[in-house]
Amino acid sequence: MELSWSTFLLEIINFLVLVWILKRFLYKPVLDVIARRRTGIEDQLAEAQRHHDEADTLKAEYENRLADWDQERQQARDALAQELNEERARQMEVLQTTLAQEREKAQVAESRRRAEAARGIEHHALQQSAQFAARLFTHAAGPELETRLFDLLVDNLSSLSSEQIAALSTQWGEPPEVIMVASAYPFAEDRRQRLEETLTEVTGLSVPVDYQQTPDLLAGLHITIGAWVLHANVRDELKAFAEFAYAAG
Amino acid sequence: MNEESILIKPVFELGPLIITNTVLTTWAIMGAIWILAWLISRRLRIEPGPLQTAAEGIVSSIEDAVAAVTPQHARRIMPFIGSLWIFLVIANLSGLIPSVHAPTRDLSATAALAIVVFLSTHWFGIRIQGLKNYLRHYLAPSPILLPFNLISEITRTVALAVRLFGNMMSLEMAALLILLVAGFLAPVPILMLHIVEALVQAYIFGMLALIYVAGGIQSQQLRENKQGDSHA
Numbered sequence: 001m002e003l004s005w006s007t008f009l010l011e012i013i014n015f016l017v018l019v020w021i022l023k024r025f026l027y028k029p030v031l032d033v034i035a036r037r038r039t040g041i042e043d044q045l046a047e048a049q050r051h052h053d054e055a056d057t058l059k060a061e062y063e064n065r066l067a068d069w070d071q072e073r074q075q076a077r078d079a080l081a082q083e084l085n086e087e088r089a090r091q092m093e094v095l096q097t098t099l100a101q102e103r104e105k106a107q108v109a110e111s112r113r114r115a116e117a118a119r120g121i122e123h124h125a126l127q128q129s130a131q132f133a134a135r136l137f138t139h140a141a142g143p144e145l146e147t148r149l150f151d152l153l154v155d156n157l158s159s160l161s162s163e164q165i166a167a168l169s170t171q172w173g174e175p176p177e178v179i180m181v182a183s184a185y186p187f188a189e190d191r192r193q194r195l196e197e198t199l200t201e202v203t204g205l206s207v208p209v210d211y212q213q214t215p216d217l218l219a220g221l222h223i224t225i226g227a228w229v230l231h232a233n234v235r236d237e238l239k240a241f242a243e244f245a246y247a248a249g
Numbered sequence: 250m251n252e253e254s255i256l257i258k259p260v261f262e263l264g265p266l267i268i269t270n271t272v273l274t275t276w277a278i279m280g281a282i283w284i285l286a287w288l289i290s291r292r293l294r295i296e297p298g299p300l301q302t303a304a305e306g307i308v309s310s311i312e313d314a315v316a317a318v319t320p321q322h323a324r325r326i327m328p329f330i331g332s333l334w335i336f337l338v339i340a341n342l343s344g345l346i347p348s349v350h351a352p353t354r355d356l357s358a359t360a361a362l363a364i365v366v367f368l369s370t371h372w373f374g375i376r377i378q379g380l381k382n383y384l385r386h387y388l389a390p391s392p393i394l395l396p397f398n399l400i401s402e403i404t405r406t407v408a409l410a411v412r413l414f415g416n417m418m419s420l421e422m423a424a425l426l427i428l429l430v431a432g433f434l435a436p437v438p439i440l441m442l443h444i445v446e447a448l449v450q451a452y453i454f455g456m457l458a459l460i461y462v463a464g465g466i467q468s469q470q471l472r473e474n475k476q477g478d479s480h481a
Contacts, residue, residue, distance in 0.1 A: 006265075007269050008361045009361070011272070011361030012361045014276065014279060015333075019328055021282065025290045026290060029289075030308045033294070
């Protein structure tokens with residue numbers, strides 16, 4: 001164990017050289033690459049943080065936008081619901097009005113139909129009553145009734161005023177050549193004479209009278225003077241009664 | 250292998266300098282480290298391969314160890330302390346190679362490293378604190394302790410050199426004696442102990458050097474911090 005000064009000095013130099021070698025070829029490059037990697041990682045972290053912040057900002061923005069959209073959608077939905085309710089109420093009102101009008105129309109039509117039916121029934125009843133009366137008079141009427149009707153006719157014609165006679169004379173127009181008289185039963189001579197006298201007195205005409213027997217008249221006379229026809233018989237009176245009653249109803 | 254093989258032998262002379270096998274081994278280790286460092290530094294990438302990962306792990310571990318002791322000056326001290334650790338680990342383990350003797354079994358080499366540590370302690374202390382502030386720490390905590398501080402500087406340097414030399418020399422001597430007594434393959438357990446001892450001694454030498462350097466740097470700062478606390 002002895003100290004060699006050459007070895008001592010050379011070892012000192014060797015170690016200082018080794019420190020320089022390691023510092024130049026190992027520590028500095030390795031620490032530089034570690035620093036570069038750390039810088040890169042920090043840059044990536046900063047970039048990731050920036051992206052994260054941007055994502056947070058975008059997320060908040062989209063959430064606000066979604067909230068706005070939801071609010072607008074809710075408002076639009078409320079407005080639409082209100083509009084639908086108003087339209088529904090209006091349509092219901094129109095429908096109820098239309099229904100009321102239709103109901104009124106139906107009621108009018110129904111009442112009209114019922115009136116028509118009543119009138120038909122009444123007309124039918126009148127006709128049936130006229131037929132019934134005609135049938136009744138077919139068996140019940142006789143020369144006595146005709147005589148009474150003839151007397152009633154002559155009395156009425158005799159009691160006409162001059163204005164009424166003048167009004168009647170305008171109805172037959174041109175003076176007829178013949179006056180036609182129909183009766184249900186054979187007309188006796190004395191009554192023919194009395195009738196001709198009354199007619200001549202009332203009409204002022206002195207034309208021949210043609211007599212015919214028509215059993216359909218049941219009882220009474222049917223006198224035709226030109227255009228004027230005088231119904232003084234049961235058949236025509238019943239018919240007239242039925243027509244007048246129907247027209248009055 | 251005989252007992253003469255453990256002795257320091259001069260190989261050749263270079264002018265006034267005598268080149269021993271210790272120096273040659275040291276040069277070989279330096280060459281190997283240089284080539285390896287050059288290969289590593291030539292292929293450095295942001296995404297490292299296995300070799301670069303190992304290199305970065307070693308450098309980061311050394312930096313962390315230095316930063317744990319003196320965080321403010323880690324970047325300045327780390328190359329020196331790291332070089333000590335790397336060189337001592339390789340130099341101590343080089344004795345496992347047949348016909349190669351560890352440079353650290355030579356007192357001249359360990360004394361040189363101890364002197365380098367001694368000088369670097371003052372170098373870093375003066376560079377960082379200034380000469381006046383650095384020298385003042387020899388008077389702390391009391392000027393009476395100045396002789397003891399000076400003796401401590403010398404003895405710890407001597408201890409640093411002798412501790413490493415003694416351990417590595419004794420390991421090789423023990424292996425040689427067992428080989429002489431028991432024969433071939435018998436010293437294998439001792440060689441395994443050699444590995445552990447080489448790593449431990451390298452760690453101890455580097456850590457003590459780190460503590461000495463950090464102590465020289467931080468003594469003035471510690472005193473300033475104490476004064477600041479007392480004023481507060």
